[in-house]
Amino acid sequence: MKTVVSVIGKDAVGITAKVSTVCSECNANILDITQSVLQDMFVMVMLTEIKDLNCTFSEFSDKMKELGKANGLDIRVMHEDIFNSMHRI
Amino acid sequence: MINIHDIMETINMISEENLDIRTITMGISLLDCCDSDPEKACEKIYNKITRLAGNLVKTGEDIEKEFGIPIINKRISVTPISMIIASSGGDPVMYAKTLQRAADATGVNFIGGFSALVHKGFSAGDEELIRAIPRALAETTNVCSSVNIGSTKAGINMDAVKLMGQIVREAAEITADRECIGCAKLVVFCNAVEDNPFMAGAFHGVGEPDCVIHVGVSGPGVVQAAIKKYPNATLGELAEIIKRTAFKITRMGQLVGTEASKRLGVPFGIVDLSLAPTPAVGDSVAHILEEMGLDSCGIHGTTAALAMLNDAVKKGGVMASSYVGGLSGAFIPVSEDAGMIAAARSGDLSLQKLEAMTAVCSVGLDMIVIPGETPAEVISAIIADEAAIGMVNSKTTAVRVIPAIGKQKGEELDFGGLLGSGPIMDVNLNKLPTKFIDRAGRIPAPLQSLKN
Numbered sequence: 001m002k003t004v005v006s007v008i009g010k011d012a013v014g015i016t017a018k019v020s021t022v023c024s025e026c027n028a029n030i031l032d033i034t035q036s037v038l039q040d041m042f043v044m045v046m047l048t049e050i051k052d053l054n055c056t057f058s059e060f061s062d063k064m065k066e067l068g069k070a071n072g073l074d075i076r077v078m079h080e081d082i083f084n085s086m087h088r089i
Numbered sequence: 090m091i092n093i094h095d096i097m098e099t100i101n102m103i104s105e106e107n108l109d110i111r112t113i114t115m116g117i118s119l120l121d122c123c124d125s126d127p128e129k130a131c132e133k134i135y136n137k138i139t140r141l142a143g144n145l146v147k148t149g150e151d152i153e154k155e156f157g158i159p160i161i162n163k164r165i166s167v168t169p170i171s172m173i174i175a176s177s178g179g180d181p182v183m184y185a186k187t188l189q190r191a192a193d194a195t196g197v198n199f200i201g202g203f204s205a206l207v208h209k210g211f212s213a214g215d216e217e218l219i220r221a222i223p224r225a226l227a228e229t230t231n232v233c234s235s236v237n238i239g240s241t242k243a244g245i246n247m248d249a250v251k252l253m254g255q256i257v258r259e260a261a262e263i264t265a266d267r268e269c270i271g272c273a274k275l276v277v278f279c280n281a282v283e284d285n286p287f288m289a290g291a292f293h294g295v296g297e298p299d300c301v302i303h304v305g306v307s308g309p310g311v312v313q314a315a316i317k318k319y320p321n322a323t324l325g326e327l328a329e330i331i332k333r334t335a336f337k338i339t340r341m342g343q344l345v346g347t348e349a350s351k352r353l354g355v356p357f358g359i360v361d362l363s364l365a366p367t368p369a370v371g372d373s374v375a376h377i378l379e380e381m382g383l384d385s386c387g388i389h390g391t392t393a394a395l396a397m398l399n400d401a402v403k404k405g406g407v408m409a410s411s412y413v414g415g416l417s418g419a420f421i422p423v424s425e426d427a428g429m430i431a432a433a434r435s436g437d438l439s440l441q442k443l444e445a446m447t448a449v450c451s452v453g454l455d456m457i458v459i460p461g462e463t464p465a466e467v468i469s470a471i472i473a474d475e476a477a478i479g480m481v482n483s484k485t486t487a488v489r490v491i492p493a494i495g496k497q498k499g500e501e502l503d504f505g506g507l508l509g510s511g512p513i514m515d516v517n518l519n520k521l522p523t524k525f526i527d528r529a530g531r532i533p534a535p536l537q538s539l540k541n
Contacts, residue, residue: 004091006100034093045093058154076100078157080091085344086337087095 002031002080003048003057005064009073011042018071019046022063027054047080099337103158106314107372108338110345111307111365112162113149114286115142116293116358117300119168119202127179131187134173138165138191138200141300141355146196148352152345160345161307161507165195166291167202175214185225185232192231201233201291206281209243209531219252223260226271233289239279239476241483245532247473253277254469254526258492261461265494268502272491273424273456277472279479279486284359284414290452290487301358302350303415306342306406308334309364310371312398316380327381328401335362335405343410361415362406363451364398366426368509374398374419375428375438386428387438395419396449416485418451424491424504424511425456434512440471448478453487458502458511461494463518468492470522473532481535 007019016033023030028048035044053060061077068075102108122133142165149163170184185203192200203225205215222234236253239245260271276290283294286303293301315334316327342360350357366374375386378394399419407413421443423429432438440457447453453475459468472488479486493502493513503510 004096006096008097008100036093038094038097043093043097045091045096047091061154074104076157078100079155081344082156082158082341083091083096083099085340086099087091 001050003050003077004080004083005046005048005075005077007044007068007073007075008041009071011037012071015042015071015073016044018067019044019064019075022067023048026060026063027052028060102308102311106308106310107367107369108308108311108341109159109161110304110342111363112164112286112305113145113160113345113349114164114166114291114303114305115145115300115353115355116166116284116297116303117141118293118297119173120295123173123176125177127177127183130173130177130179131183134184134187135191138167139194142195142197144353148349152348152352156345158341158345162199163197164286164288164291165192165197165200166286166293167200168293168295169204169206170202171205171214171218172295174218175212181218181221182225182228185229188232189229197231199231199233199288201235201288202293203232203234204236204292206237207246207249208237208240209246211249219256222256222275223263223271226260226274227263233274233291235276235278235281235290235292237278237281238472239480241280241480242534242538244534245279245473245476245480247526247531248529250469250473250476251526251529253472254465254467257468257490258465261492261494268504269491269494270504273489273504273508275489277488279476280484282415282485285416286361287363287365287416289489297358298356300355302346302353302355303358303361304342304346304349305361305363305365305415306338307363307365308338309366309374309377311338312364313371313373313377313380316377324397328397331398331401332405335402336409339406339409357412359412359414360406360410362403362410362413362417363415364402364419366420366422366429367507368425368427368430370427373426373428374421375426375432379428385435385437386432387442391442392445392449395421395446399450416451420451420455421446422455422489423457423514424502424509425507426509430509430511433514440514440516444474444478447475447486448482452485453479453489455487455489456508456511457490458493458513459490459516460498460513460518461492461496463492463516464521466521466523466526467516467518469526473526477532481537483537
């Protein structure tokens with residue numbers, strides 16, 4: 001299963017590193033990364049493959065959420081199908 | 090990879106514009122739970138519901154987490170209980186309590202189906218159930234009840250209309266100490282649908298499979314936000330914008346529905362293409378109408394704006410889902426919509442206007458607080474008027490009014506949660522329809538019914 005990890009917040013040093021570290025800790029493979037500044041907000045989107053996670057999806061998602069909280073960022077982990085179904089016919 | 094702007098749009102819809110899946114509703118047939126012993130029948134009902142819906146809430150929460158989309162309600166609808174009483178007998182309230190027990194065990198927040206279908210007449214079990222509705226709703230918290238009193242094919246059963254006026258009053262009276270909450274869980278329908286996932290009117294029709302999953306989507310805030318971006322668009326252009334937005338909302342419903350059906354091993358029924366408001370700011374159908382250019386919901390122009398909105402929602406949604414059903418359209422429940430509440434308080438929104446609005450949208454006079462002294466025959470007449478609109482226009486209409494027992498104009502009822510709160514609205518009590526309602530009998534099916 002592929003998930004989209006989205007990170008929204010103020011730009012700062014090391015955001016990508018921190019998020020990638022959690023991915024690596026949980027054995028989530030990063031397939032693609034895009035980042036941009038939208039409406040003064042730093043936005044990073046990461047596509048990850050999580051079929052070989054060493055924890056449950058829920059734990060992975062919670063870890064990301066905690067990381068976001070600790071750094072003043074909004075981090076969400078969502079199944080890629082939600083975006084595919086909404087934006088592609 | 091998916092476009093970053095698309096990803097941001099989806100996240101924004103969820104976090105800023107209150108986009109959610111309003112409900113996953115599991116429909117369960119209870120026809121195989123009949124028994125000559127009513128207690129055994131109740132036990133079979135409890136066992137069947139808990140067996141099939143045991144994982145419903147958990148599955149809903151899992152999907153919520155994985156897909157990152159809030160699923161507000163997990164609910165159950167069952168075969169109209171009057172059909173079970175017809176063969177199993179016993180006190181209807183005992184069945185309501187069984188449904189409550191099943192709701193507690195499964196953790197769902199509403200269970201619908203304490204219902205009777207009497208559009209042409211009463212059969213065994215129907216009248217007993219209807220007369221027990223006030224008590225059943227007073228003695229349970231999560232059980233919802235509905236009665237279908239008319240249809241385009243059958244006409245309107247005015248005996249049932251007369252009875253329901255009394256039942257609505259009674260349901261309010263015996264829950265008067267709890268904001269008359271009984272009436273918030275009771276819907277009187279014309280042309281009730283068999284696959285409605287929304288409460289309080291959900292029941293599992295006899296033409297449905299043994300067990301099925303329906304999904305109801307929401308998203309008034311998303312539509313409002315989309316319209317806001319185009320202050321100078323013509324109405325034709327607005328319709329396009331609404332269609333595009335409705336398409337996206339519905340796709341999400343379709344995805345969640347198919348996923349839930351796969352995980353629960355239950356067939357997928359329908360997506361209900363609805364705009365279902367909540368009392369939260371930014372989740373209001375009235376505010377969409379105001380965003381379209383009305384100073385307040387309820388003024389002249391409201392019906393036209395609502396008609397366009399309702400139509401565009403359906404046109405946009407219908408291609409996004411493989412099976413569309415339920416009530417499908419914009420809901421206008423007064424107490425559950427921040428904009429409607431404000432318009433009712435200011436006097437811009439009247440009962441008469443609401444009645445006109447129900448002719449062009451889903452579903453009917455919904456969650457409207459009326460004066461406590463409103464007599465049963467006036468409630469019956471309100472039901473009859475609304476049923477006539479549904480019957481002639483071949484659409485579902487419904488009445489869910491709450492007589493605020495012991496309260497006067499200017500006061501409000503506060504139900505809390507998604508049911509919201511509402512001011513008492515004006516009802517014409519100067520002259521009465523007593524003679525008309527007392528005639529009873531049946532209004533014949535209209536010419537529209539002769540389609541063959």
